[in-house]
Amino acid sequence: MRAAQHLYCNNEWNAPLESLENAQIVLAFGNKEVLANSSITQDLNNAYPNADIIGCSTAGEIFDDQIYDDSLSVTAIEFKNTNTAVVAKTIESDDVYELAQSLIEKLPLTDLKYLLVLSDGQVVNGSKLAEALTELLPNDVIITGGLAGDGTNFTETYTRCNASVSDKQVVLCGFYGDAIQINHGCHGGWLPFGPKRLITKSDGNLLYTLDDKPALDIYKTYLGKYAEELPSSALLFPLQIIDEELTRTILNIGEDDRSMTFAGDLPEGQQVQLMRANSANLVDGAKKAATDANSDDVNLGNSENGIALLISCVGRRLAMKTRTEEELSIVRDILSDRWKMAGFYSYGELSPKAKGEPCHLHNQTMTITTFYESL
Numbered sequence: 001m002r003a004a005q006h007l008y009c010n011n012e013w014n015a016p017l018e019s020l021e022n023a024q025i026v027l028a029f030g031n032k033e034v035l036a037n038s039s040i041t042q043d044l045n046n047a048y049p050n051a052d053i054i055g056c057s058t059a060g061e062i063f064d065d066q067i068y069d070d071s072l073s074v075t076a077i078e079f080k081n082t083n084t085a086v087v088a089k090t091i092e093s094d095d096v097y098e099l100a101q102s103l104i105e106k107l108p109l110t111d112l113k114y115l116l117v118l119s120d121g122q123v124v125n126g127s128k129l130a131e132a133l134t135e136l137l138p139n140d141v142i143i144t145g146g147l148a149g150d151g152t153n154f155t156e157t158y159t160r161c162n163a164s165v166s167d168k169q170v171v172l173c174g175f176y177g178d179a180i181q182i183n184h185g186c187h188g189g190w191l192p193f194g195p196k197r198l199i200t201k202s203d204g205n206l207l208y209t210l211d212d213k214p215a216l217d218i219y220k221t222y223l224g225k226y227a228e229e230l231p232s233s234a235l236l237f238p239l240q241i242i243d244e245e246l247t248r249t250i251l252n253i254g255e256d257d258r259s260m261t262f263a264g265d266l267p268e269g270q271q272v273q274l275m276r277a278n279s280a281n282l283v284d285g286a287k288k289a290a291t292d293a294n295s296d297d298v299n300l301g302n303s304e305n306g307i308a309l310l311i312s313c314v315g316r317r318l319a320m321k322t323r324t325e326e327e328l329s330i331v332r333d334i335l336s337d338r339w340k341m342a343g344f345y346s347y348g349e350l351s352p353k354a355k356g357e358p359c360h361l362h363n364q365t366m367t368i369t370t371f372y373e374s375l
Helices: 038-047 096-105 126-136 215-229 232-236 279-293 314-323 325-335
Strands: 002-009 025-030 052-057 061-063 066-068 072-078 083-090 112-119 142-147 159-161 164-166 169-176 180-187 197-203 206-210 239-241 246-248 250-254 259-262 271-276 306-313 339-346 348-352 359-362 366-373
Touching: 002 061, 002 339, 025 061, 025 339, 038 052, 038 072, 052 083, 052 112, 052 169, 061 072, 066 325, 072 339, 083 096, 083 159, 096 126, 096 169, 112 126, 112 180, 126 142, 126 348, 126 359, 142 180, 142 306, 142 339, 142 359, 142 366, 159 169, 169 180, 180 279, 180 348, 206 215, 215 232, 215 250, 215 259, 232 250, 232 314, 246 359, 279 314, 279 325, 279 366, 306 314, 306 325, 306 348, 314 325, 314 339, 325 339, 325 366, 348 366
Parallel strands: 025 052, 112 142, 306 339
Antiparallel strands: 002 072, 025 072, 052 159, 061 066, 061 339, 083 169, 112 169, 142 348, 159 164, 180 366, 197 206, 197 271, 206 259, 239 246, 239 271, 250 259, 306 366, 348 359
16 A cells, blocks of 8 residues: 655645556545646646545645645555445435435445545535444444535535535545455543533424523523624534533524524434533543554554544634644654544544444544555
8 A cells, every 4th residue: 555645735736746646546635626626636637547536625624743724635545455436426305314325326335344425514414424324334334534614614515526526415435355454533522511401302403492492592691702603603612412422513503493503413302511622631532532543453564654534623623723733743643654644624523433333423523544454
């Protein structure tokens, strides 16, 4: 396995593109306009003529242990003994199961080991997408990925599958065979505060009432001066579903019905609690995710490099501000230089909570997927 990484920033590449004629996959994460730029696309096609180019728009691009905006973080991968397959589909209705089923029907399942998911971050219900893919795939297939971002604008997100760069699209990439080795980690680090509250009215990812009171009114009470900056300011105060140990973050608000739209489901009858940030705890969460993804059974063997795909949440970036790169630095310290790090800040993260568990939608977490080829 070989990998080449490059960054397009300030209208130029950081270095001439390293040609990998047999690369199967190019991961490209960046600003919407840069992601769709025809000149940049031609550069990638010239350097990686046999590769599928997949990616998405972001709330910040990760290149090694640094964050960039208005750039394109590119990782080209050439496998020796691993096959890949890519499928994509436009979201045409609210039926997420039907969407997932139509995607899986086009994807070969024999010897499928790992599925990378890149999804629109504004339209799709991420928790339902995770549930549907888990149900439709064999139990031993590992699923990770993320929802595309749009900075802090929350207006329109894009995914890319070769020539198709558009909103309302889901992209799947399958990795096949016994050579590919996958590990993953997923941790948050947020601190609960305030009383526990009961979800008394919801519909999927729409939250209407907590303890029979309008959810938006409760949020505004706690946000104080931040209430005028909704919905983006609510990223600093996510909700935790206590029994499921899942964090949910807001995508939008409804002033008319006092509702709130979240990135994943909030089932009625569940207890929730507001969360708040502490930078040291968030960095510690990233450290735990890296430790899990770099567990003792990882041995790069003769692979020239392993890939570490980091998908963190826009809410973490807003909370840590200038300290955000600390979570990338701690991941680099844990993984070492033999892993090439790439990824993006997202509107939702897809990953199992622990080994052997199914994929869930997470918010406000650092998720890390490491993969490499064994002998």
